[in-house]
């Protein structure tokens with residue numbers, strides 16, 4: 001019976017283990033942590049955005065995005081849904097295509113995968129960190145590297161998979177944190193820590209508009225977070241890695257244009273002359289943000305509405321729709337949900353995930369230079385690549 005060693009009991013490793021064990025192979029999974037699937041457990045704020053109904057290579061960043069095509073064709077949403085239903089994991093498909101477990105609990109996903117693997121006879125060795133890949137390969141017929149990326153080091157994120165790949169001469173695409181918060185070079189922004197609102201963020205690379213996202217924006221004591229920021233963070237992180245100038249423009253009221261907004265403020269000021277300028281803004285944006293926006297513009301908070309002349313209304317409106325900050329860094333791998341870069345996929349067979357440098361050595365999941373958008377795509381590739389490796393190993 002073929003002996004298989006899988007390094008990493010995360011999403012891709014567990015799925016690969018299950019399909020290898022279903023074909024009656026002898027499977028050992030080595031996990032450095034005391035507990036398996038720690039990233040699944042925290043994913044999607046404890047709800048686990050498990051996959052997406054619509055998946056295409058466009059949902060992935062990689063030096064070679066077409067790499068994902070064949071594995072996702074063989075194990076995309078339909079196949080994942082079938083597998084999930086076999087183990088009783090019912091899915092809740094949201095209107096926008098995101099998929100969650102019906103239980104709404106990441107815990108149920110981790111627990112079902114783990115228990116199914118154990119029932120199939122997979123031997124799971126927790127608290128066991130693999131340090132020598134060549135020794136492991138000598139002991140087993142097949143070794144699967146499913147060690148993930150450096151993201152979220154407190155959950156097990158590390159570079160081990162990259163070191164293993166290098167031992168076999170693999171090229172590594174430089175890694176960077178993604179789905180990560182951004183540091184802003186602005187004390188005003190830091191002072192707004194805790195303030196949150198829905199808005200639009202535009203990423204500026206070398207002062208040119210790069211991409212725009214709408215969603216929650218959360219100010220923190222180091223910069224900004226929130227979905228609008230996380231969605232831009234891949235491009236921002238890459239640009240920072242390449243020493244480009246990175247900035248953001250925040251539009252606090254995407255439903256307005258400057259003319260409409262300044263006219264609204266001027267009218268309100270006329271009707272409520274005894275209001276302060278802070279009162280005028282408080283009806284549209286959180287007071288904390290209004291307070292520091294005015295501080296940034298050097299406008300006294302107590303300025304009476306009757307003193308808001310047209311030019312001043314325009315100045316405030318422009319700042320609300322295009323508030324610029326310099327990005328100094330990302331919040332780093334420790335806080336990132338995922339990591340970009342990784343093992344160069346040109347040296348991996350896209351159908352089997354086998355290394356083109358070393359026979360019987362497989363790589364799957366986030367250790368590869370494949371990064372998904374937010375929306376369940378990272379798990380989608382973890383499942384698809386784990387399945388592709390298992391199919392190749394068992395045939």
Ligand SMILES: Cc1cc2nc3c(=O)[nH]c(=O)nc-3n(C[C@H](O)[C@H](O)[C@H](O)COP(=O)(O)OP(=O)(O)OC[C@H]3O[C@@H](n4cnc5c(N)ncnc54)[C@H](O)[C@@H]3O)c2cc1C
Pocket residue numbers: 007008009010011012013030031032033036037038039040042043044045048049050051128129130131146147148149151152155156157158160161336337338364365366367375376377378379380382
């Ligand atoms: C906070 C957070 C929320 C997320 N939410 C979502 C979401 O909702 N939807 C989504 O699609 N993606 C989400 N992700 C991303 C997703 O979790 C990962 O893309 C996915 O887990 C990658 O699977 P993997 O198998 O490649 O690696 P992992 O799941 O990271 O598993 C790798 C495993 O290998 C182990 N390991 C590493 N080195 C060794 C070694 N030398 N020896 C033994 N074991 C080792 C690690 O401890 C780890 O358990 C989230 C990530 C984080 C951090």
